[in-house]
Structures are given as structure tokens and as C-alpha cells.
Amino acid sequence: MKATATARWLLRKETVLRRVRGVRLVTVLAVGGLSLAVAAGCGKPPAKNASGGSGGGQYKACMVTDTGGIDDHSFNASAWQGMQDAKAADSSVVVQNTQSSSEQDYEPNLTKFVQAKCDLIVGVGGLMADAVTKVAKANPKQQFAIIDANVALSNVYSMQFNTAQPAFQAGYLAAGMSKTGKVATYGGLKIPPVTIYEDGFAEGVAYYNQQKHKSVKLLGWDEKSQKGVFANSFTDQNKGQSITKTFLSQGADIVLPVAGGTAQGTASTTAASNGKQSTIFVDFDGCVSASTYCKTFLTSVTKGIAGSVKDAVVAGQKGKPLTGSYIGDLKNKGVGLAPYHDWDSKVPGALKTEVTQIGADIESGKITVKSTAQPK
Amino acid sequence: MVGPGQVMVSDVVAESVAVHGFWTRSRKSGLVYLIVGLFAAVVFGLATKAGETATFTLSTKPGGAGLDLPARAFAIGFGLVCALTGAALLAGYFRRHFGATTAVAIVSFVLSFLCWQVAGNDLPLVGLAQQTLFLAVPLILGSLAGVLGERSGVINVAIEGQLLTGAFCGALFGSIAASAWVGLVAAAIGGGLIGAILAVLAIRYLVDQVVLGVVLNVFAMGVTGYLYDRFMQPNTQAYNNPPTFPAIHIPLLADIPVIGPVLFQNTIITYLAIVLVVVVSLALTKTRWGLRTRAVGEHPTAADTLGIRVRLVRYRNVIMGGLIAGIGGAALTVGSVGQFGKDMSNGRGFIALAALIFGRWSPTGALLGALLFGFADALQSNLSSLNSVVPSQFLTMLPYIATILAVAGLVGKVRAPAADGKPYVKS
Numbered sequence: 012m013k014a015t016a017t018a019r020w021l022l023r024k025e026t027v028l029r030r031v032r033g034v035r036l037v038t039v040l041a042v043g044g045l046s047l048a049v050a051a052g053c054g055k056p057p058a059k060n061a062s063g064g065s066g067g068g069q070y071k072a073c074m075v076t077d078t079g080g081i082d083d084h085s086f087n088a089s090a091w092q093g094m095q096d097a098k099a100a101d102s103s104v105v106v107q108n109t110q111s112s113s114e115q116d117y118e119p120n121l122t123k124f125v126q127a128k129c130d131l132i133v134g135v136g137g138l139m140a141d142a143v144t145k146v147a148k149a150n151p152k153q154q155f156a157i158i159d160a161n162v163a164l165s166n167v168y169s170m171q172f173n174t175a176q177p178a179f180q181a182g183y184l185a186a187g188m189s190k191t192g193k194v195a196t197y198g199g200l201k202i203p204p205v206t207i208y209e210d211g212f213a214e215g216v217a218y219y220n221q222q223k224h225k226s227v228k229l230l231g232w233d234e235k236s237q238k239g240v241f242a243n244s245f246t247d248q249n250k251g252q253s254i255t256k257t258f259l260s261q262g263a264d265i266v267l268p269v270a271g272g273t274a275q276g277t278a279s280t281t282a283a284s285n286g287k288q289s290t291i292f293v294d295f296d297g298c299v300s301a302s303t304y305c306k307t308f309l310t311s312v313t314k315g316i317a318g319s320v321k322d323a324v325v326a327g328q329k330g331k332p333l334t335g336s337y338i339g340d341l342k343n344k345g346v347g348l349a350p351y352h353d354w355d356s357k358v359p360g361a362l363k364t365e366v367t368q369i370g371a372d373i374e375s376g377k378i379t380v381k382s383t384a385q386p387k
Numbered sequence: 388m389v390g391p392g393q394v395m396v397s398d399v400v401a402e403s404v405a406v407h408g409f410w411t412r413s414r415k416s417g418l419v420y421l422i423v424g425l426f427a428a429v430v431f432g433l434a435t436k437a438g439e440t441a442t443f444t445l446s447t448k449p450g451g452a453g454l455d456l457p458a459r460a461f462a463i464g465f466g467l468v469c470a471l472t473g474a475a476l477l478a479g480y481f482r483r484h485f486g487a488t489t490a491v492a493i494v495s496f497v498l499s500f501l502c503w504q505v506a507g508n509d510l511p512l513v514g515l516a517q518q519t520l521f522l523a524v525p526l527i528l529g530s531l532a533g534v535l536g537e538r539s540g541v542i543n544v545a546i547e548g549q550l551l552t553g554a555f556c557g558a559l560f561g562s563i564a565a566s567a568w569v570g571l572v573a574a575a576i577g578g579g580l581i582g583a584i585l586a587v588l589a590i591r592y593l594v595d596q597v598v599l600g601v602v603l604n605v606f607a608m609g610v611t612g613y614l615y616d617r618f619m620q621p622n623t624q625a626y627n628n629p630p631t632f633p634a635i636h637i638p639l640l641a642d643i644p645v646i647g648p649v650l651f652q653n654t655i656i657t658y659l660a661i662v663l664v665v666v667v668s669l670a671l672t673k674t675r676w677g678l679r680t681r682a683v684g685e686h687p688t689a690a691d692t693l694g695i696r697v698r699l700v701r702y703r704n705v706i707m708g709g710l711i712a713g714i715g716g717a718a719l720t721v722g723s724v725g726q727f728g729k730d731m732s733n734g735r736g737f738i739a740l741a742a743l744i745f746g747r748w749s750p751t752g753a754l755l756g757a758l759l760f761g762f763a764d765a766l767q768s769n770l771s772s773l774n775s776v777v778p779s780q781f782l783t784m785l786p787y788i789a790t791i792l793a794v795a796g797l798v799g800k801v802r803a804p805a806a807d808g809k810p811y812v813k814s
Contacts, residue, residue: 026593029591030593033588033592036592037594037598040584040606043609043610044609045609047610050613082616197772231772238778240768240771240772241783244733246728246729246731248728249522250733251724253518253764253768254772256514256518257514257768257769259514260518261514261772272728279631279723279725279726280724303624
């Protein structure tokens with residue numbers, strides 16, 4: 012009897028110990044996973060960037076990203092590119108960035124850079140406008156800049172882009188190129204920096220119909236009611252693919268996705284059509300940033316964030332005051348239409364001329380783009 | 388002899404009559420269908436303009452052959468059908484065919500809604516069905532993984548992590564080897580690896596299985612996210628550019644109108660998913676392995692006494708489940724868009740878990756559940772492109788609302804395998 016009791020006790024002890032070990036292993040997994048996730052979110056180690064303050068002739072430019080992160084293939088990446096270009100152009104510029112994983116991070120991140128004595132703090136994205144306003148008011152001697160929003164303070168330089176203008180051209184081009192008489196667009200989220208493209212695109216299609224007495228239909232966005240299709244994600248490629256397949260089955264053959272990484276799903280879908288369908292990329296020239304799918308990009312509506320950020324940083328370094336607001340448009344080449352690349356031979360010459368002419372007409376004010384999302 | 392299952396069923400019936408009296412489950416549901424049906428007939432009917440037609444295109448070509456229905460009449464008609472089935476249930480008819488009646492009520496409600504939404508427009512039915520299946524594939528494979536684990540008594544909340552790891556390995560190794568097949572195998576192994584960790588910690592180290600599943604999801608997110616940022620992102624061409632599987636047209640069958648394009652023009656992963664559902668379904672009921680799995684999941688001590696090696700069966704099933712969920716992950720990368728994106732599984736693993744419960748832990752049920760959620764998802768993108776009057780935020784909620792309704796309302800009383808989630812310790 013006693014022997015079995017001992018054996019049972021040993022067995023129970025063994026079971027308890029095993030549970031303890033198990034919990035320990037699980038903790039290791041959880042902590043490992045979380046710290047890797049955080050490490051991934053924190054971007055590159057700032058080893059070579061963080062050194063030095065504002066002294067020693069250095070100009071320290073610091074950037075706070077939006078929640079999309081530094082590798083979003085979109086405006087955060089462009090802005091960071093601009094910072095690095097500025098550094099390449101002028102060796103006294105040092106750059107560094109911090110990433111926001113939620114909207115609650117904006118203010119602490121901006122404040123952190125104020126304390127780190129950055130010469131210029133760049134906030135990326137319209138969603139950061141409130142945070143920048145608050146921190147800039149509290150620190151009137153600190154220089155700030157913001158992208159995609161207008162903050163009317165003397166120590167904030169606002170950079171905005173009227174992408175409705177080139178999107179208008181793209182809409183006209185798409186309407187002219189569509190074989191099925193239907194084109195489509197969808198967004199990542201219903202926010203002005205997204206809908207501005209869709210508005211411009213819609214107006215371009217309407218302008219084509221009016222000029223040529225055609226009735227090309229636009230799926231996915233209605234400018235009047237401001238309603239349309241949204242992926243509710245700037246990352247989910249499969250969602251992008253599913254939306255695109257819907258459009259294609261409804262008869263569209265050219266799609267304009269305004270949805271960051273989600274747009275890759277559109278590109279991969281139209282790329283499988285052997286040239287029957289195509290995608291118009293936004294923000295970057297698609298043939299450069301998503302070169303795998305170059306053959307399916309009819310063109311891209313580009314937004315020169317990188318260039319204007321670089322100009323701002325270089326101007327700041329030279330001691331020029333950064334204030335007021337900059338609006339990138341067709342006239343100052345802050346926005347534009349990318350080359351046709353692989354489609355160059357397929358777009359009729361007459362259509363190309365018309366698209367260029369429309370650009371000139373928008374610059375001269377002969378055509379007015381009506382989108383209410385345009386920066387003023 | 389009376390089996391344990393039979394005893395239980397009669398107990399439940401006796402209990403429900405004793406406790407609920409007149410308001411049995413089917414009467415309550417009947418009342419709900421009656422109200423909802425009348426609501427549909429009145430609201431959807433009135434909202435539809437008289438004289439508009441709703442076109443349901445059957446051809447793969449946009450604007451091709453289809454059904455033109457007078458929208459208003461059909462919106463009201465289908466609403467009334469839903470209300471009538473509700474009334475019949477309330478009156479005490481069809482109690483024996485509760486499932487079928489429920490299906491009729493729900494389908495007619497959905498059709499009434501569609502007639503209203505599509506009025507004056509056209510809805511490509513074939514496209515909708517194609518997308519339903521396409522979106523359902525990861526869910527089918529994910530919930531099948533759940534079936535394998537849970538029928539043998541191990542809860543698998545880590546399906547999300549397995550899908551993600553599968554998607555990641557598929558993209559990475561598919562790119563390195565420049566072969567979608569290598570990607571598929573790697574994806575299965577990746578998912579299997581998470582399955583193996585789950586198995587060891589749950590079976591050998593007796594860790595709480597729900598907590599463990601959540602931790603594994605965090606782990607998978609962290610590892611894939613980190614590797615993506617550090618290696619894939621800077622070298623997209625080399626590490627994140629896998630070839631994808633082409634759609635295989637099955638000769639003859641693929642040319643059948645309507646059915647052909649939906650069922651017989653898919654990628655190998657879709658066919659594999661359907662074959663796996665059939666195989667697992669047959670194997671669970673007809674083979675020795677299946678009997679043992681079920682025995683271990685229901686009453687491990689009894690199974691042990693009969694000489695079945697409980698823990699071995701569980702290890703095998705959980706790891707096999709991981710392999711299958713990994714293939715589901717491959718469906719997201721080498722089976723569709725190719726490139727991997729951070730956290731690209733986007734909660735599909737949890738929807739798969741819901742499909743599993745909705746399908747009452749059976750492979751065919753899981754298939755139906757997955758198709759239901761796929762349909763809700765496909766419908767959402769179709770409707771939002773028709774400029775629906777329903778705000779897009781609500782349309783986006785569709786799959787999740789369907790999940791909640793399905794799991795909380797429709798399944799009614801479900802019974803998980805008796806030993807589900809309980810580690811087996813010999814005493």
C-alpha cells in the first residue's frame with residue numbers, strides 16, 4: 012500500500028512540475044513573440060543616426076511616421092526617402108525616425124523629439140494634424156513640418172498635395188483606354204488624402220464622357236454622395252484582390268486602387284489578364300516601387316512627397332525660415348502622371364496629347380477640378 | 388444497448404420540454420423569422436422603387452444572360468416566404484425539419500434583401516460564387532485543422548498563427564526555389580511546426596490550451612513580422628516574389644455554364660481543400676483512425692483502457708491539423724496574390740474557428756460554415772460597388788455579423804467533444 016501511495020505522490024509531483032515547465036516555455040514564446048513584434052515595429056537601429064545634437068554644425072531632422080510604418084510603400088516611405096535624400100545632398104544633415112503604432116503615439120513621439128533637440132520635426136499624415144498643432148503651440152520656438160494637412164501656426168510648415176489634378180488626367184486616360192466602357196476605383200479608408208484621388212478620377216471620367224459623348228461608367232466611387240468601395244485596410248492584399256475581382260466581374264477593365272499595400276492585390280489580379288486589364292498605381296510610380304507588376308501599370312498618379320520633404324530639410328539646414336504652406340500641384344510639379352512604361356506603345360498618340368493638354372488646361376485654370384477634398 | 392449519444396439526445400429533448408413549456412426553441416425561432424420576414428417585406432419592399440428590375444447575371448461576361456426580376460414584387464415575396472416559414476414553426480409545424488426550415492427562412496430573407504439592393508442594377512452571380520469559394524478556401528482548411536485537433540481533444544486557437552506562418556513560409560521558400568510547389572510544401576511544414584509546438588506544450592506540458600493558442604498567435608505574428616521587416620521587405624525580388632499556382636481548367640467540366648467557372652476553374656489548393664474535406668469526413672467515420680480519434684476526444688480514459696495510445700493519437704492529429712492549416716496559409720500567398728504582407732491572415736483563423744463551431748465539429752459542417760463566411764465577405768464587396776444605400780461600414784461588418792449570428796443564434800445547442808481541451812494524465 013505504502014509503495015503505491017509513494018508512486019502516486021511522485022506522479023503528482025511530476026505532473027505539477029511539468030505544468031510549471033510548460034508555463035515557463037509558454038512565457039518564453041509570448042515574450043519572444045512580443046519583443047520581436049516590437050523590434051520589427053521600431054525600424055532600423057538608430058546607431059549611426061542618433062549621434063550628435065543640434066550642436067557641432069549638424070542639422071537634425073526627425074520624422075514621426077503614421078501608423079502605416081516606414082515600409083508602407085506609400086507616404087511614410089516617401090517622406091523617409093526625402094529625409095535620406097536631404098542627408099545625401101548635405102552631409103551636415105542627420106536624420107532619424109520613430110514609428111507610431113497607434114494614434115495615441117503621435118503626441119508622445121513628437122514630444123520625445125522636442126526633448127531630443129531636433130532642429131526640424133516632420134509629422135507624416137493628415138491624421139497627425141491635431142497632435143502637431145498641440146505640440147507646436149506648446150513649443151513655439153521648435154520648427155515643425157506636416158504632410159497632408161494644413162496647420163496654421165508660424166512654426167509649422169504645411170505640405171499638401173493636390174492629387175485630384177493628375178487623378179483627373181488619369182480618369183480621362185482610363186476612360187479613353189477602357190475597352191469595356193467601365194473603369195473602377197476603391198480606397199483604403201474614407202479619408203481626404205484617399206478620396207481626393209477618387210474625386211479627381213471621377214471628374215476625369217465625366218469630362219471624357221462630356222467631350223466625346225460617351226458613357227464610360229465608374230464603379231466604386233460616387234463623388235456626389237461621397238460613397239464608394241473601401242478595403243478598410245492599407246495592407247490586406249487578398250482583400251484588394253477580392254475587390255478587384257468583383258470589379259472585373261462587373262465588367263471594369265481598368266482599376267485605380269488608392270489603398271497602399273492593398274493595391275498589390277489589384278496589380279497581381281490585372282497582371283494575370285494578359286494585358287486585357289490594367290491598374291493605375293498611386294503615390295509612387297508603380298514601375299519603380301512595385302516593379303514586379305510593371306507590365307500591368309497603365310500609368311501612376313504620383314505625389315512628390317519625397318522631393319518636397321527633401322527641399323524643406325535642405326532649406327531648413329540653410330537657415331531659411333520654414334513657415335506657411337506648400338501645395339504640390341501640376342504647375343510646380345509636386346504631383347504628376349508617371350510615364351506609361353510598358354503601355355507606351357498601346358496608348359494612342361491622340362489620347363496622349365489630350366491627356367497632356369488637360370494637364371495644361373488645369374494649370375491654366377481652363378479646367379477646374381471641383382473635389383472638395385483639395386487642399387486650400 | 389443504448390449508446391451514450393442517444394441518452395444525451397433524449398435527455399435534452401425531455402429537458403427542453405420540461406423547462407420551456409410552450410416556448411420551445413423552434414417556436415422562439417419561428418417568432419423571430421416571422422418578425423424579420425414581415426420587416427423585410429415592408430421595409431425592403433417599400434424601399435425598392437416600383438418598376439425597377441434586379442438583374443442577376445448568370446453569364447461570366449458582364450451584361451450577359453441573366454435573370455431579370457421585378458425587384459419590388461420579389462423583395463416583398465421573399466420577405467413573406469420568410470414570414471410564412473416563421474408562422475409555420477410558431478404554429479408547431481415542421482418541428483422535425485427545423486434545420487431545413489431555418490435554411491429556407493434565412494435564404495429567403497437574404498434574397499429579399501438582395502432584390503432591394505440590386506434593384507436597377509446587376510449582380511454577377513457567377514463572380515459572386517467564384518469569390519465565395521476563393522475567400523472560403525483558407526477558412527475551409529483552417530477549420531479542418533480545428534476539426535482534427537478538437538475531435539481528438541485538443542483545442543486549437545492557434546489556427547490564425549498557423550495560417551500566417553503557412554503564408555509566410557509559402558512566400559519565402561516559394562521565392563527562393565522559384566516554385567509554387569516548394570512554397571506549398573514549405574507552407575504545410577510551417578503550419579505543422581506551429582502545430583507541433585501546440586501539441587508538445589498542450590499534451591506533454593499540460594498548458595491551458597486556449598491561453599497557449601493565443602500565445603502561439605502572438606509568437607507567429609512576432610516572428611513573421613520581424614523576418615518580414617528585416618529580410619523580406621529590403622529584398623522583395625529575392626525573398627517575397629513567389630510564383631503562383633495557375634487556375635486549372637478541368638476539361639469538359641469547366642465548360643458547363645455557371646457551375647463550370649465556379650467549381651472547375653480553380654487552383655490546385657482549392658481542389659485540395661475540397662478533397663481533404665471529403666477524405667477527413669470519411670476517415671473520421673469509416674476508418675480505425677477515425678474511431679480512435681473520436682474515442683480519444685470523447686473519453687480518453689476508456690480509450691486508454693482499450694489499449695489506444697491517447698497521447699500519440701493527439702500528437703498525430705494536432706500536427707496533421709497544423710499541416711492542413713499551413714496549406715490554408717499557402718492559399719493566401721502562392722494560391723492567390725503571391726507576395727506576403729505583414730499580418731496578412733487578418734483574423735481569418737478566428738473566423739475559421741467560428742466556422743468549426745458553426746459546423747458542429749464535423750468536416751462537412753466546417754465546409755458549409757466557411758462557405759457562409761466566404762459568401763458574406765464576397766457579398767460585401769459586391770454590394771459596396773453597387774453604390775448601396777447601406778453605409779459601407781455596415782457592409783464591412785457583414786462577415787462578422789454573420790459570424791456572431793451563426794455562432795450565437797443559429798447553431799443552438801452544440802456539443803463539443805467531451806474531452807475537448809482537457810489534457811490526459813494517467814492516474
